[in-house]
Amino acid sequence: MRGMDETSGSLFSYVDLEERIPTRHPLRKIRQVVNDALASLDAEFEALYTDFGRPSIPPGRLIRASLLQILFSIRSERQLMEQMNYNLMFRWFVGLGIDDPVWVPTVFTKNRDRLLSTEMSRKVMAAILAHREIAPLLSDEHLSVDGTMVKAWASMKSYQPKADAAPPDDDGPGDPPAPDTPLETAPSETPAETDPMPRNTKPLRNAEVDFKGEKRSNATHASTTDPDARLYKKSPGTGAVLCFMGHALMENRHGFVVQGDLTQADGHAERRAALDMIHRHSPGSTRRLTLGADKGYDAAGFVADLRQACVTPHVAQKSRYSAIDGRTTRHAGYALSQKHRKKIEEPFGWAKTVGGMAQTMYRGVERVRSRFILTMAANNLARLPRLLGA
Template structure:
């Protein structure tokens, strides 16, 4: 018998959201770990809020929603709020009932910016790693470190000469000091007009700009969109872009990220961040640690600092003038570290293709750093269902 195609709205629903989520859905394990981690941070959340005034969005729900945005590649908070209107899976994960009202996007972003600072993002990551099911997966002796560029939310057109009287800023080591290209034979494109045309007669358009022959550096120019972004290129043969530099410290057993950081881009940022992260993760460790890294970390000063901190530098050797000698390379664990360190690129690849870290949507070093660390925590969560199942 053929069924009828008729729509009749139900006045009441007697099916709970919990029953609508498949029993083997990966988000069930992720939600359990996140809820336990947030419960351990209850005292931290309590200290951030006063006992009077209008109630804000619960910090637990803010963090769950932010993690959900990263895990499902939702590009904006407005789109996230829109999907939470009709996506029962999103409502269940965040903790909203089927009849609960979704927040206004601007209210959500303002509450999130006040809560998710760099320190809070680090505490969330640490609480997840300290979970009773996650902690046994971690190695406490063998680590790897690397860095990646995070494109800033600023175009090259915003990289303008500094105002007269502003103190000059020296380029960081390894910065492209001057970026100039031989001028073309053809004349440059005209500059955008200073006075906008009336909308009634002309359509507003982002004018083209020709940068050929113009010398620009961090010492003489600054971005008007994000002044903390720096013009930098990590490898020869590539173009310099306005960016930040993200850093990650990975344990070598399961490849989980245990520390994250983000700094302004310069030639020494990776090595400085590596020392900060290893000291932050294992302060005053009595065990002999190992740290794998690529050739960019093969510098005499960095290797000496690691040895002083009782960390064996398993750094890939340069072809000439390497600071790593036979004392390190003759051991079997050196070759193992060189092999395992490449897995950190998987976390960076996931963060850029899924987590939205290829180009940040935020401005300012503090906001971009807190988001990058939370993205590294989300990368760990995405891998946990399979790791815990095995």
Template sequence: MRGTDEASGSLFSYVDLDERVPGGHPLRKVRQIVNDALSSLDAEFAVLYTDFGRPSIAPERLIRASLLQILFSIRSERQLMAQMNYNLLFRWFVGLGIDDAVWVPTVFTKNRDRLLTTDMSRKVMAAILAHPEVKPLLSDEHFSVDGTLVKAWASMKSFQPKVSPPPDHDDDQGDPPPPSTQETPADTDQPPQQTETQPMPDTARQPRNAEVNFRGEKRSNTTHASVTDPDARLYKKASGAAATLCFMGHTLMENRNGLVVQADLTHADGRGERKAALEMINRHSPGSTRHLTLGADKGYDSADFVADLRRMVVTPHVAQKVRHSAIDGRTTQHSGYALSQRCRKKIEEPFGWAKIVGGMAQTVHRGLDRVRAQFTMTMAACNLARLPKLLAA
């Protein structure tokens, strides 16, 4: 018998969102780990909020929604709210009921920016890695480090010359004299001079984004700065590549399963990678007496960097330069050096995931602190995307 195609609204609806999600869905394991990690941060959340006033969006829901936006490559908060309005999977993951109203995109953005700072993003990543099911997957001795460029949300046309402050006048010299004016005496028969008024330029006829030719113009970070994002720097990693306004993201990866254990973002310069590597090692293993190894590419083959690692009781498994290498034979003769060189190449996978899926090829945020917090949260989401398969294996 053929069924009827008639739509009739129900007066009552009993929908259990948990029953609608398949038992083998990868987000089930991700949600379990995220909920346990956020439960361990309850005391941290309590410090950030007061006991009076209107209740804001729960911090746990803000973080779950932000992770969803990264995992599913949602470009804006407005699209995220539209998805949560009709997507039952998103409602279930965030913790909204079937009848709960979604948030206004601007309200969600303001609450998220107030919560997800660099410090909070690092605490979320650390809580996920400290989960009882995730911690056995990590290596506590062998690590790799690398950096990548994150394009800033600023165009090259915003890279303008820096405006120098006006010189200060001495107090004894007094104020500068006013401009001289020509007056016509009243007893003369000559009429006053007529001044020709220049017509105002027609701004409506000018193009909105005029073409600019930068050929032959010398620009550098010392003389120019972006008016859109002053924290962005003009930089290039390869000699034949074009310089762009960007930041430099850094990650510290453990070599057992390739999970990111530390993330940072700095100004783009030639020494940022080595400085960030030392800071991430200190944050991850403060005062550690265990002998660690650190794999890296040729960009880290510097005498100062190798000496700093040896003072920290860290063996520098750094790729050697062709000439004038700071890595000697006492390091390269061990089999662990060749193993670290093979494992360190896996650090490019989180970078590729963050740029293709996580939207970090070009950030949509401005300011060093906001971009750093977003980069750290993206690396935490990259770990979450790999955990269901790793835990199943």
């Protein structure tokens, strides 16, 4: 008998979200690890909130929703709230019941800005790595470091001269001569002929701008959209863009990112951030560590600072004037570190293709830094089901 294609509403519906999610779904293991990590941060959350006022979004649900946004490449909080309204799996992962209302996007954004600071993002990453199932997978001695460019949410047309920059010379080529007497308008001229902007005419919103021959640098120019962004190019032969510099410290055994950071872009940012991440990862450690890196880290000052911090610099050698000598390259571990350090490009690639860090949608170095660190933590979570399943 042919079934009828008719829709009939039911008066009562009993939907158990736990039963709707497949047993072998990868999000089950990720949710378990995230819940255990957030439970260990309960005292941290308690210290951030007062005992009076309107209740905010629970911090655990807010962090799970932010991780979900990164894992599923959802480009905005508004779209995240829209999908949580009808996606049962999203509701289950965040912790919302089938009848619970979804938050207003602007309320979610304000709560996220107050909670997910740089310090809180680092604590979330550390709590995930300290999980009883993840900690045995990490290497305590062999690390790698690298940096990547994160394009800022700012156009090159917003890169304008600073207000406190030195004014040009009075006899510059662009300054018109000052007239001796004010210009007089002839009686026969109409207002339309003298007015540079005729009435009922609006300026072009996205007019073309010719930058050819104009000298611009971070010392004299800044973006009006995001003043923290810097004009920078990482390699010769490429165009400079407004960007930040993201950094990651990876353990070499399974490729987990153990430290993340983001700074303003300049030629020394990668080496400074590497030292900061090493000291945060192993404060006051007397164990001998190894640190693999590319040729950009082959600088005499950086290598000396690593040796002073009890870290063996397994840095790729420059063709000329390398700070790495035979004391380091003669050991078999040097070649092994050079082989494993290239795996750090995988978290960067995942962050840009899946995590939305090819061009950030946040402004200000503090917001972009906290989002970048949370994206590195989400990359670690994305690799868990396969590793723990094996």
